[in-house]
Amino acid sequence: MAIITATKTPDRAAPLGERSVIGWIHKNLFSSWFNAILTLLTGYLVFITVTGVFNWGFTDATFVAENRRACYDNSLTGACWAGVIDWLDNIFYGRYPRDQIWRINVGAVLLVLWMAPLWMGRVKGKVLVGTGVVVFYPFLAGYLFSGGDKGLFMQVMVSGAIVALIANTANMLTGVLWGEFLPDFVLRVLGKSTAPDKTQRNILLALLFVVFTAVFVWQLSWTVEFVSWTKWGGLFLTMVISGIGIASSLPGGILLALGRRSKLTVVRVLCVAFIEVFRSVPLITVLFMATTMFPLFMPEGFVLNKLVQVIIAVILFNACYMAETVRAGLQAIPKGQYEAAHTIGLGYWRTTGLIIMPQALKHMIPNIVGSFIGLLKDTTLVSIIGLFDILGMLRSISKDMPWLGLHKEPLIFGAFLFFVLCFSMSKYSRHLEVKLSAGDQH
């Protein structure tokens, strides 16, 4: 017997439990007697923990005091934040000369200024912006932080960095105001938009040369005071090590991953050996090797400073982990993508750069950011080999006479700082994932 529905069944609203708050609470928290009791019990536990922490950290805490004794005089049951507040400069900047701290702040502001266009929808040439940051910023920041006389190389690189920064900021302005790429804007203003490619290029190069010369002459007129790396410390040092580590371990990891999948046997074997050796050794061992053993292999009189050695160790170690993450991403790309790229005539590097890597990296964003977070936290290990990074600084508070024995508060403060840094990274990675996967459900 045939069943025929003559009229279309109209849509009806979902049951109450699916759409109201009370319905949700009933369904998820109080669905049975047992669950209701569990909910109340958990609520009570959360309540007493939170109030306890709140009382200790805020209500009973001392924020202003001369020393630890004064803290106790004020309140025995509260936290002594006064010690942390007294040491804030040290926690953030280490033993950097107090009258030079502006340099670190300027460095940080410049980085933000430089990277800001990456988040602005209307700004053109994002790849150039990103490359500019990675290639030029380290030189500018490096000189800003360590200072002293500029050699010719540093003079050129610092000038280059300043020119790049100027171009970058101008590009940001033309992008935000007119949605235009800087070179296009310049050519339009000069009325050369329709000139042949070669003329356009020459005009731009000439302009670049003029700006560079001007900046080069200008930068000859100033230097900043030399600050030895031994005075670097605190959050600043942590950010330097992890920043360089993050910026270099990803490209390094990509190269190693490609090497490991290469058809060239020698390249592949070298990459596999490198990756496996570094991955099977703890970071702390690598750090000790880098600072104590590595100089033994170097020619006599060859002295690298400890900070550079540590940074190299961190980069190599993390590049190897990154390589495996990237490789996992590469393996998730179907063979058909390579074949399709080949059939439109793309060679190895273009296939990798335009088709494979963007997809692989996108798949691996959570893992890559996970590695970055791990790297940031791992840099605290350098306090063991005698660098005063943030952890080193936090621990020294308890050895400072006025704050003798003050362990808990600095470490909690450190934990809070790391939480803010790491949590924002992970939030940002989640945001990136959602943004990049838009329109790409398959």
Added chain:
Amino acid sequence: MTIELTQAQLASAASSEVIIEIVKMNKWYGSFHVLKDIDLTVHQGERIVVCGPSGSGKSTLIRCINALEEHQEGDIIVDGIKLGKNLKNLDHIRTEVGMVFQNFNLFPHMSILENLTLGPIWTRKMSKADAVETAMTYLERVKIPEQADKYPGQLSGGQQQRVAIARSLCMNPKIMLFDEPTSALDPEMIKEVLDVMVELADTGMTMIVVTHEMGFARTIADQVIFMDEGDIVEQSGPTEFFDNPQHERTKLFLSQIL
């Protein structure tokens, strides 16, 4: 309609030069002998349909033609160039030979327009404006210009396959290879893809099509090739092939599929 087409095909096939020549070609996967002493000549403008049971080596055959697979013995000469290990030749061959895959293989991280302009911009060194213009022309030919700014994941299978055809055509290839272009599609979508392919055939494109769509084969093919276990068992014109197959194996295959 059918008769006119056939005459046009005969005319084009007869008048033009050889564009693909395969001589005594052999291929092994490990110790498995996939293709055995294949001989095949394709003239410019000729349309060849390859059919056969799965595992007969038909896909492998056309994948050898644009060097996605390496053959071990014999010669493949495409557009006057002998395929081998020389990388420069490879890139040249691949820009002259377009290929459409069973699974479309569009680039999911790029919009339809970017999928289409990528090849012309990077390998044909076309300016972006020209590439976009070409892309839109071909999108109109496959009847989906309005989808240009979407991503592959937002399109139906049939639309994706038409985009894939347009992507290959944007490279302005001399030869188009189709590797079971409709096998992954719902029945409703097969027709829209086949229509596009029939139109393409009308323009005089050299095409080699691996397919199980026998109606399509009858309409457009100049030659039908039947393959089994790595051999070309039978090769003849479509009327001959379907109405009067010679080999037992072909008869069996046709009786099962028709």
